[in-house]
Amino acid sequence: MKRFALVNEDRCVSCGACTQVCQRQAISIYKGCFARVDRERCVGCGICAKVCPFGAITMKEGDE
Numbered sequence: 416m417k418r419f420a421l422v423n424e425d426r427c428v429s430c431g432a433c434t435q436v437c438q439r440q441a442i443s444i445y446k447g448c449f450a451r452v453d454r455e456r457c458v459g460c461g462i463c464a465k466v467c468p469f470g471a472i473t474m475k476e477g478d479e
Contacts, residue, residue, distance in 0.1 A: 416476045418459030424449040426471035433463035433472060 420433075420442070427449035433442045434450065441456035442463055450463075450471070464472040 417454075418461075418474055418476050419454050419457045420452045420459070420461070420463050420472050421475045422450045422452060423471045423473070426469050427467075428469055428471075430468065432466045432468060436462045436466050438462075 422442075429444045429447060429449055431444060431450075434444060438460075439456045439458055441453045441458075442450050443453070445451040452463075459474060461474050464474050
């Protein structure tokens with residue numbers, strides 16, 4: 416099963432910390448409001464979840 420990052424849009428303040436550490440460039444800030452993950456690029460390393468100061472990113476397993 417593939418592991419991927421999932422952003423809680425209500426907690427995200429679009430600070431960009433996750434975009435700076437993602438080596439696959441799988442995260443972007445959507446319309447200046449919140450981070451969005453490209454699941455095709457995300458390899459599930461979890462670095463983005465570790466650096467998020469607001470706890471807005473969690474790691475999930477599955478196909479959704």
